Amino acid sequence: MSELTHFNNQGRARMVDVSEKEVTKRTAVARGSIRMRPDTLTLIREGKIGKGDVLAVAQVAGIMAAKKTSEIIPMCHPIPLTGVDISFEEKGEDTIQVEATAKTTNVTGVEMEALTAVSVAMLTIYDMCKAADKGMVLEDTYLVSKSGGKSGDYRRELED
Amino acid sequence: MSELTHFNNQGRARMVDVSEKEVTKRTAVARGSIRMRPDTLTLIREGKIGKGDVLAVAQVAGIMAAKKTSEIIPMCHPIPLTGVDISFEEKGEDTIQVEATAKTTNVTGVEMEALTAVSVAMLTIYDMCKAADKGMVLEDTYLVSKSGGKSGDYRRELED
Amino acid sequence: MSELTHFNNQGRARMVDVSEKEVTKRTAVARGSIRMRPDTLTLIREGKIGKGDVLAVAQVAGIMAAKKTSEIIPMCHPIPLTGVDISFEEKGEDTIQVEATAKTTNVTGVEMEALTAVSVAMLTIYDMCKAADKGMVLEDTYLVSKSGGKSGDYRRELED
Amino acid sequence: MSELTHFNNQGRARMVDVSEKEVTKRTAVARGSIRMRPDTLTLIREGKIGKGDVLAVAQVAGIMAAKKTSEIIPMCHPIPLTGVDISFEEKGEDTIQVEATAKTTNVTGVEMEALTAVSVAMLTIYDMCKAADKGMVLEDTYLVSKSGGKSGDYRRELED
């Protein structure tokens, strides 16, 4: 079984040395869902039809957060992101699924960038709708897939 | 039903004007869970017994993220946080529950600060264990309670 | 005539001591214009009709930048902004006018926050359209008015 | 005519994927002017003769802002800047022209870094002189030239 590599020989956290790792193209996809009251989802949807667009703000927030990942997550390496995209999909009458894709050409991967983008996009939706619905829940957030790098590709087995 | 207040008369997002709101003491508590393989939880627990402490890093990350909330969430007001605390509790053999409490004396509340602290603490756990377990899932994250402010107190009805 | 107050007795820059100043409600309004080719303005306008909305991104960028003002402008005091709003108006066939309003209840004013919001909103429009039109020009950016504080209100005499 | 490339297939903003673009040396030069009362310009000039140097602070602010560009402009890629320089030139009795040069060796260009450096240098001059002159105007700010990259070189035709 793999060890936790984020600790030095004093047993303390360190930013792992990746100097010898190879530069490759890397992609990661993450996904999360935010569940709300159906009338809250209606409000968001109507906002889209007019010009007030909760999801447009969440999209910008998620992309900007992806760029801040190494500032927010202590042991993350700073990464020259070459692309970030976020999309939204309604699931049933009460849930929005957020999916983020992050890309780089670098010695380390972009899993944390994709997961951070998803989390912050959902937190932004919460923030913008919380006057109407404080009971919203950020549901399962996980890595969907990653490619590139020595450890090989990863693809989560999804139920739906 | 409440309206979305984050939009101006052009239908675009704005940071709501809170100049006329009253300064009161405010507290918010948020909670989330991260589920992993049982052997990953064992690794984290052993790290605690030695000196390598995943949760110590997650704690620092969550507290620092609470202070960054208004930088990360576009329409959040900057808030003079007067206290942040985070605690961890194991749930069964495969889950860690994270709870964050944020406090301020201010015109607006600290729900987003508590939720951001929880999300970033969980993302940090993911980051530090992902070499061992890429399948970890950030499960339900939600507001447990808030107090202070004109809109009154809120307490989520929890099942457990 | 007023002196430059941002210098200490070694003649070096300092962040002026405002400990003795009174807390009052303060507002500032700033304005700027970005001129482009008419077909670039058409592209932006069409983007609004669809969902791709350059101005929605510029709005978020401007509001987030207002919150970053004291990080960006060296001698600016950190300010608990209580509200920021930005609006856009087309002027003729080739120009978008950006207006930002910033508010606080504080010992110092928010002129720099309003001006920074306008500048960054315009820079964001440039960024998002530069593949189509590198010749865009950020035209006159200025303070329209401020109120609150001991130095009294200010209102620029505008020609149009 | 070129399209706006900053939007995904949901019509929302994205950070464009530049993974396949070539790494080349890139330079961008931007310019802006700030107009003030002649006696304000005299104050700045005298500051230079003594030690209180408005332009020294503006220079540092502009360079630091260039490094923050991808944090401030939502869809900008993070860029390993290899050099930034800013110079000031008096134009007539009431205007200071600011010129910034930014360099990188990267897959994307540095136009936004140069424009951001100019804008923030001018905002800093405004901030440091606003006690004396609230009527200062940030005049035309534009890209002077860029070189490097597939889209080729650009040079603005300047009147003066």
Place this chain on the structure above:
Amino acid sequence: MSELTHFNNQGRARMVDVSEKEVTKRTAVARGSIRMRPDTLTLIREGKIGKGDVLAVAQVAGIMAAKKTSEIIPMCHPIPLTGVDISFEEKGEDTIQVEATAKTTNVTGVEMEALTAVSVAMLTIYDMCKAADKGMVLEDTYLVSKSGGKSGDYRRELED
């Protein structure tokens, strides 16, 4: 003897709850020295006589760092600084002493802001002179005095 107050009942770090503390005017003064080769000090001094001014850059860096203190020091409260000043004094032929004063009107003190300003000003001097002298040493950095707050005033007994 006082206890370490930065830990919660799980023994983990927290941002201490200061909600009940009183708002008072607070000042802190910190000091540090950087020792270098005498010819390096001459270079800095000559830079001042011309226009290239290492200390002007260090001053701006120190002031901006004071504003970033709560971002850099994990358990520091965010503080509405009301003033920061930094001064430099040559000590003998090879040392520059840096002194920073920070002020606020708040529930917590500004010791860390003053100490951070001094440290970053010295690091900036190092950075700007390191091509000439890599052997520079940041010598004793300490709190000189603080006033305001319930714990009362503090004044270090200085030898010189």
Place this chain on the structure above:
Amino acid sequence: MSELTHFNNQGRARMVDVSEKEVTKRTAVARGSIRMRPDTLTLIREGKIGKGDVLAVAQVAGIMAAKKTSEIIPMCHPIPLTGVDISFEEKGEDTIQVEATAKTTNVTGVEMEALTAVSVAMLTIYDMCKAADKGMVLEDTYLVSKSGGKSGDYRRELED
């Protein structure tokens, strides 16, 4: 003797152009000491035995600060850090020595990253213990060694 390279031909600060420098593997090691009352060191040591761990927080703070170096030090180039590690060693009954190692593969070195990590780790120790001991002193902080780059390797002659 070397000149100060951080100034342009107007005698003002600039971020030196490193576009033509070669990409090599680079390492830097820096060291500093913080002296305190013996009973303060005992408190820290006991914290380690329980779970409250001042040094764990200082470690995270130092690593995160290394990543922020180019934001904090005005003329520093942004650097893709490939590794950061910090270790602590008790010296006698009243001193903790902090050592940081920073690595990159880049056109410029990481001396400032290592020095910043050490300074911020020490400031964090100060912050977390200042309720018990305001008299702590950050003693000599210096570069121990650097390797990589055209200017060759550097190793300080250490007395102990």
